Amino acid sequence: MAFETTAKPSQARETSPALLAALAIAAIAALTLAGAWFFQLVLDIRPCPLCLEQRYAYYLAVPLGALLAWAAARHAPRAVLVAGLALLALAALANAWLGGYHAGVEWGFWQGPTECSGPVLDLGKAGSLFDNLDKVKVIRCDEVQWRFLGVSLAGYNVLISLAMAALAAWGIAKQSMSSS
Numbered sequence: 552m553a554f555e556t557t558a559k560p561s562q563a564r565e566t567s568p569a570l571l572a573a574l575a576i577a578a579i580a581a582l583t584l585a586g587a588w589f590f591q592l593v594l595d596i597r598p599c600p601l602c603l604e605q606r607y608a609y610y611l612a613v614p615l616g617a618l619l620a621w622a623a624a625r626h627a628p629r630a631v632l633v634a635g636l637a638l639l640a641l642a643a644l645a646n647a648w649l650g651g652y653h654a655g656v657e658w659g660f661w662q663g664p665t666e667c668s669g670p671v672l673d674l675g676k677a678g679s680l681f682d683n684l685d686k687v688k689v690i691r692c693d694e695v696q697w698r699f700l701g702v703s704l705a706g707y708n709v710l711i712s713l714a715m716a717a718l719a720a721w722g723i724a725k726q727s728m729s730s731s
Contacts, residue, residue: 568729569632570623572722576639576715577616580609583711590704599690600666601653605708608646612639612715633723640719643712650708657695657703 587606590596598606619635656663690696695703 565729567623567626567632568722568725569636570620572636572718572725573616573619573623573639575718576643577613577620579711579715579718580612580616583708584609584613587704596696596704597690600664601649601656602690602704605646605649605653605705608642608649608712611642615639629726629729632726636719636722636726640716640723643716643719647709647712647716650705650712653705654703654709656693657705659693663693 584606587598587602587609591598615635616639619632619639622635623632652661653663655661699707
């Protein structure tokens with residue numbers, strides 16, 4: 552039984568830059584979330600409120616990147632693909648800013664949010680305070696729980712987010728130059 556190809560090699564379409572960029576961004580975001588959950592559930596490194604906020608961009612990037620890759624594979628209009636990549640770039644850049652802010656809080660460059668880096672002001676009744684001490688553990692945003700090569704998880708979030716933004720920018724530039 553012989554298999555016939557539907558397109559000759561000279562007629563084969565190139566893979567869309569938007570498809571490549573969107574798939575890469577979705578994969579990086581999914582791997583980053585898997586790593587965050589691994590640190591939390593397996594290594595018992597609890598996220599602070601700023602850490603949890605930094606996950607939002609990844610929660611957006613996984614489905615949006617996958618949807619954008621699907622649209623690119625089906626030859627969606629260039630404007631749709633560029634707009635989707637621009638949204639991914641914007642989310643990644645905002646997340647890089649948030650990660651930089653968090654890293655600055657960790658290094659003591661500026662004060663972080665009072666709910667995770669300031670002093671506890673409302674102590675309530677002494678009896679209820681002592682009763683609740685064993686139940687509540689505040690994860691501080693200004694204390695680094697893990698570093699590798701001198702960089703905290705917030706610092707790695709900056710690097711990963713900037714890489715995702717760069718991929719989106721590459722996809723936008725290449726998609727804008729392509730003929731389809």
